[in-house]
Amino acid sequence: MVKVMISGITNYDDALYATNLGADFVAFSLIKDTPKKVSTKLLKDVNDKLPPFIWAIGIFQDEDHKSITKTIQKLSLKAVQLNGDETPEYCKTLSVALGVKIFKYFKITGNTDILNIQPYVNNVDYFVLDISNKDEQGNVILALDVVQNIAQLKVPFFICGDIKIEQIPEIIEKTNPYGMIADESVERLQRRKDFDKITAFIKKTHGLR
Numbered sequence: 001m002v003k004v005m006i007s008g009i010t011n012y013d014d015a016l017y018a019t020n021l022g023a024d025f026v027a028f029s030l031i032k033d034t035p036k037k038v039s040t041k042l043l044k045d046v047n048d049k050l051p052p053f054i055w056a057i058g059i060f061q062d063e064d065h066k067s068i069t070k071t072i073q074k075l076s077l078k079a080v081q082l083n084g085d086e087t088p089e090y091c092k093t094l095s096v097a098l099g100v101k102i103f104k105y106f107k108i109t110g111n112t113d114i115l116n117i118q119p120y121v122n123n124v125d126y127f128v129l130d131i132s133n134k135d136e137q138g139n140v141i142l143a144l145d146v147v148q149n150i151a152q153l154k155v156p157f158f159i160c161g162d163i164k165i166e167q168i169p170e171i172i173e174k175t176n177p178y179g180m181i182a183d184e185s186v187e188r189l190q191r192r193k194d195f196d197k198i199t200a201f202i203k204k205t206h207g208l209r
Contacts, residue, residue, distance in 0.1 A: 002178070004201070005024065006023045007026075007160070008183040008184070009194070010036050011046075015075045018198055023178075024055070024201045025179070027081060030071065031061045041076055047077065072100060092122075095125070103126045104127055106127060108130060111149060117153065126155065126158070129150065131171075134160035143172065157177055165201060166204075
């Protein structure tokens, strides 16, 4: 069954509801100056209350090694998502030193992106692939053909981006992802999730009607 990550969580109630519905991962932004950034205190409080089989993921971007190490240890995180220009060596060092799983984010626009992704094979645990792009008319185009090629790298990957719920079955059929990620698409406000939308996203991802 395809895994589900609900990202951009900012409070315990949303995290609890998502996990009760069947989400496998809940992700929290620790990136400075972003609208959904949470405090380390909140993330630790939530992480301490989650069932052991649910991963709370801290999202970082271009943090220096000393700073991110201190934060991960303080929060007792099992996994982190890196959204910046972190090198393969940085990812591997972090993983080995702290025993955390590494999710590495990439924006996918074309097949040339594969060259940038290849060095991360064997240095990260999961790819996070943002596959949505806009054409000149503002229509969202999903880079499904590129993902099919990235899949040949044999690294488990999650799909995210500006994705409509009715597109999920096609994405899963064509790319066979390890997981799907929802953030803005399951919001009712910028810092609050919509429980009905989370329910629909998880059911569609899990192949339920």
